[in-house]
Amino acid sequence: MGNAALTEITVRLIQQTERGILVNDSDDPDNAVWLPKSQVEFVEKGGDLIEVTLPEWLAIERKLV
Numbered sequence: 001m002g003n004a005a006l007t008e009i010t011v012r013l014i015q016q017t018e019r020g021i022l023v024n025d026s027d028d029p030d031n032a033v034w035l036p037k038s039q040v041e042f043v044e045k046g047g048d049l050i051e052v053t054l055p056e057w058l059a060i061e062r063k064l065v
Helices: 056-061
Strands: 006-016 020-024 033-036 041-046 049-055
Touching: 006 041, 006 056, 020 049, 049 056
Parallel strands: none
Antiparallel strands: 006 020, 006 049, 020 033, 041 049
């Protein structure tokens, strides 16, 4: 992920494809956003929760922080 500032967030995993993950950080289904797997790393935390490490600029762009 290079030298970019990274951030970690815990979100709900909605869907996963070969190229991306659809996540939601609230109970509102309209707030779900796609994240490219090429830009993130994630680990399962139990149930449908995952912890995602991603560049801070991407978290801001997708309104996750």
